[in-house]
Amino acid sequence: MIRMTLAALAVLSPAAALADDGLMIRDAYVRSTNPKTAAAFMVVENQQDAECRLTGVSSDAAEVVELHTHAEVDGVMKMQKVEGGIAIPAGSEHALARGGDHVMLMGLTKPLAEGDTVALTLDFGDCGTHPVEAVLDNDRAEESHGGHQGH
Numbered sequence: 334m335i336r337m338t339l340a341a342l343a344v345l346s347p348a349a350a351l352a353d354d355g356l357m358i359r360d361a362y363v364r365s366t367n368p369k370t371a372a373a374f375m376v377v378e379n380q381q382d383a384e385c386r387l388t389g390v391s392s393d394a395a396e397v398v399e400l401h402t403h404a405e406v407d408g409v410m411k412m413q414k415v416e417g418g419i420a421i422p423a424g425s426e427h428a429l430a431r432g433g434d435h436v437m438l439m440g441l442t443k444p445l446a447e448g449d450t451v452a453l454t455l456d457f458g459d460c461g462t463h464p465v466e467a468v469l470d471n472d473r474a475e476e477s478h479g480g481h482q483g484h
């Protein structure tokens with residue numbers, strides 16, 4: 334009985350999950366500009382001495398969750414699905430950022446409002462799974478751009 338309780342607490346506590354697998358997720362946020370789709374961004378830091386590969390993401394917040402990137406096709410930047418996952422080399426970090434790699438949520442189970450959190454489970458294959466809470470923040474400025482739109 335006691336053991337089960339401790340296990341449940343470990344699962345619920347983000348601090349415990351972060352401490353033991355050598356993967357750190359920070360600056361997670363979500364943008365959603367229509368009621369059906371959203372995109373999640375974050376920085377993944379791999380503190381292990383082996384490469385980890387983000388192979389997939391799941392969430393109850395949407396019917397379909399895919400890893401996307403942007404690539405130039407015939408001179409136009411387009412989103413496309415990432416095949417084979419996203420490698421995070423040992424001892425380095427990788428940013429999922431606007432205009433680049435991102436987590437795409439399609440078919441939102443309910444529209445998201447500012448401040449809502451989306452629970453994501455990142456699957457790093459052999460490096461394990463990692464829960465992340467990403468908050469909806471449509472006003473968040475892109476890195477190195479100071480512009481704050483609206484209001």
Ligand SMILES: [Cu+2]
Binds near residue numbers: 372402412413435437
């Ligand atoms: Cu996308």
